[in-house]
Amino acid sequence: MFNLFRSARKYTLRSVAVISMLALASCDVAINGANSGPTINTNAPVPVALLVPSGSGQAGDDVLARSLENAARLAMSELQGVQIDLRVYSTAGNAQQAASQTTQAINDGARIILGPVYAEAANAAGVAASARNINVLSFSNNTTIAGGNVFVLGPTFQNTANRLMRFAGSQGKTSVVVVHSNDVAGQIGRNAIQAAGQISSASVTGVVPYELSQQDVVAAIPTVTSTVRSVNADTVFLTATTSGALPLFAQLLPEAGVRPGEVQYIGLTRWDIPTQTLDLPGVQGGWFALPDPTLSQRFASRYQAAYGTSPHPIGGLAFDGIAAIGALVANGQSNALTGGALTQSAGFQGVSGVFRLLPDGTNERGLAVATIQNRQVVVIDPAPRSFSGAGF
Known part of the structure; x- marks a missing residue:
């Protein structure tokens, strides 16, 4: 897993530059x-x-x-x-x-x-x-x-965070722990989620940063676990990418007792790319946002x-x-x-x-909220078709 994570980290850093973060x-x-x-x-x-x-x-x-x-x-x-x-x-x-x-x-x-x-x-x-x-x-x-x-x-991260935090609030979620990489992209993501908490009934009650290495991700697991328990969080919001730390968190957090059936996992990035991510046990039932799949x-x-x-x-x-x-x-x-x-x-x-x-x-885009069920992407809240509809 270390070699996979190391190569993924290189890809993540390059992609951060490519998408201008x-x-x-x-x-x-x-x-x-x-x-x-x-x-x-x-x-x-x-x-x-x-x-x-x-x-x-x-x-x-x-x-x-x-x-x-x-x-x-x-x-x-x-x-x-x-x-x-x-x-x-x-x-x-x-x-x-x-x-x-x-x-x-x-x-x-x-x-x-x-x-x-x-x-x-x-x-x-x-x-x-x-x-x-x-x-x-x-x-x-x-x-x-x-x-x-x-x-x-x-x-933008802000648009995605707004959509997901509003949806979380509509589903009765109230206490969110943000887990973010301690680089520029992760910090921007953290800030976006915290700002989104100001317009949602779901509030950020804890923040856990980590460095981009396997060792530091593993070391962050106990901190995430203890933070979730101390604030009685019902949601963990991850900025990790599928090519970066997400596979580690998806494996190690459930093993540490932060179980997807008890705590809602949310991702700031797409969890359906690449498709191999859908096989990870830890992402089953997680929420993420994506553009209207049909369009x-x-x-x-x-x-x-x-x-x-x-x-x-x-x-x-x-x-x-x-x-x-x-x-x-x-x-x-x-x-x-x-x-x-x-x-x-x-x-x-x-x-x-x-x-x-x-x-x-900046911009605002209509996004759908999806989950992963039986290793398949399922849209659970469709993307709005106008700015007067639900989702904004």
Whole structure:
């Protein structure tokens, strides 16, 4: 198990960088107001710049870049009465090139920037675009770069924590112990769960950190156990990933007496990927959040039919960006790409359900709550289809 955990840890640290969870200072630009952003000619194709991470020398970045462009073009093909002039720019996954490519895209006429992926690059693109009053819809999920003219389209820990804590409260849960890795991602996750506790009848009553090593995870087990007992917790909320510490916790906590049948386990990350995780005894009956499975599968099928392969896990974010732009432009208003328009409260329909951009640059997405029963994923609370429904 040690070798498995060690290799998983390397993957986790890399994935943290890939999905942009590194802490950064937010763009030093003006707060995004209702009138911030350019005017557009809705009678002509709308120039949109797509910034992708190709050119970095990493094969994974090229795969992701292709998927993002494919998804964007698939979205364009499904727009009704709206034309997009999409131009693609390579950032090589770094901040300096992202900034220069953003400037070039705006010089070429871009009225909005879609991308980049990595937080550092998105931050740099935001700074470059702010000088020209252009908004950036980045594919990052790093909320520390959100704000001003930068929006993050990636799913956020806060959105997931809010959904799960509200659901826990609705199910009569009241006392939650948070178990988090003591790195940047784990600390952001802890903060998100604690903040979610302020809007739920389920409260955080204990917090247990751990370092990312097998030894430290094992050493944390008695502390978690004693904390659960001392605060009479009915719920344990884990930030651990399936490729990191989750398999250890799923085995060792039940063995130590924190049994899933007596204490509700909740995960801040997806527990259904990879599918081998479903075989772990400790995750049976646990709760986690995920996008609407039916809508996600429909997108994957359309993408497969169009391109002969499956989309990248975050490729759909480019579809969402084009869908949002298309919906706004379809209204025929010259201010369609301003901050006020982008943050309209009704939101947009994306590949995996309803989502909206918030004035602080973050986003809110409709998520389903699922559990694992007999090694199968079962949705126990469907994703809301609008922002007026249950789940928000």
